[in-house]
Amino acid sequence: MARPLVTVHVAQSLDGRIGIEGRATPLSTAEGRAYAHAMRASHDAVLVGASTVRIDDPRLTVRDGSEAEARSPLRVVLASSLDLPRGARVFGGDGRSIVIGAEGRVRAEERAALEAAGVAVIVGPRSEDGRVAVEGALTILAERGVRRLLVEGGSKVLTSFLRAKCVDSLSVEIATRLLGSPGTGMLGAIGVGAIGEAPSLTGVTVERLGENVIVRGDVVYA
Numbered sequence: 001m002a003r004p005l006v007t008v009h010v011a012q013s014l015d016g017r018i019g020i021e022g023r024a025t026p027l028s029t030a031e032g033r034a035y036a037h038a039m040r041a042s043h044d045a046v047l048v049g050a051s052t053v054r055i056d057d058p059r060l061t062v063r064d065g066s067e068a069e070a071r072s073p074l075r076v077v078l079a080s081s082l083d084l085p086r087g088a089r090v091f092g093g094d095g096r097s098i099v100i101g102a103e104g105r106v107r108a109e110e111r112a113a114l115e116a117a118g119v120a121v122i123v124g125p126r127s128e129d130g131r132v133a134v135e136g137a138l139t140i141l142a143e144r145g146v147r148r149l150l151v152e153g154g155s156k157v158l159t160s161f162l163r164a165k166c167v168d169s170l171s172v173e174i175a176t177r178l179l180g181s182p183g184t185g186m187l188g189a190i191g192v193g194a195i196g197e198a199p200s201l202t203g204v205t206v207e208r209l210g211e212n213v214i215v216r217g218d219v220v221y222a
């Protein structure tokens with residue numbers, strides 16, 4: 001079965017940071033938020049990492065006042081041991097949330113609590129670093145009918161998806177702000193040792209979103 005098409009959407013500062021360490025850091029303009037909600041509405045599922053849930057506590061729903069609100073995408077969290085705040089907003093109470101844990105790391109108590117709250121828990125293959133393997137998570141989602149997946153972060157999840165060469169298109173909202181240190185960079189090591197090894201974008205478009213700009217394109221791997 002083909003893996004879902006994967007789009008990454010993220011907001012960053014001019015100096016390439018997606019947040020102040022440990023804090024929710026809204027970087028999007030009103031236009032940027034509307035754009036992000038439209039992106040969610042055009043995907044089958046939206047995925048984030050466990051730390052984004054712990055720090056930002058996002059809902060990951062479509063909230064743009066359109067008909068699409070009624071068919072918000074599945075909400076997916078990668079959390080190897082399932083250690084997540086029990087009242088996290090991503091769980092929503094509507095049975096549309098999935099948490100994917102890693103084989104051998106899932107804690108039975110957390111699993112029971114999530115399932116009692118109506119959250120689907122799936123255990124996927126573990127990668128070498130002990131986290132949920134990206135390819136395994138994509139297979140699980142494909143089996144559940146996900147054809148288009150939106151990945152919203154954070155940095156560790158974006159890094160894993162790019163290292164696995166599993167990002168098809170990228171959309172980066174760039175805020176006209178500088179965050180400096182301590183800030184979370186958009187990416188960790190993705191195995192680029194020379195410019196010739198750097199993934200790039202093709203079919204690039206650039207648009208204004210109020211004070212911010214958005215750069216979009218399809219990812220080409222070297």
Ligand SMILES: NC(=O)c1ccc[n+]([C@@H]2O[C@H](COP(=O)([O-])OP(=O)(O)OC[C@H]3O[C@@H](n4cnc5c(N)ncnc54)[C@H](OP(=O)(O)O)[C@@H]3O)[C@@H](O)[C@H]2O)c1
Pocket residue numbers: 009010011012017018019020021022023024025027048049050051052053055056078079080081082083127131132133134152153154155156157158160184
């Ligand atoms: N500006 C934006 O658009 C934007 C969007 C989202 C987040 N953020 C910011 O990003 C920051 C969080 O990013 P982060 O890098 O610290 O964490 P993250 O990517 O949100 O989550 C990382 C955690 O997810 C779990 N995980 C499971 N499988 C994984 C895999 N294959 N690859 C990576 N992680 C996996 C791991 O926790 P376990 O060990 O528990 O499994 C890992 O520590 C926050 O400050 C947030 O505000 C910004």
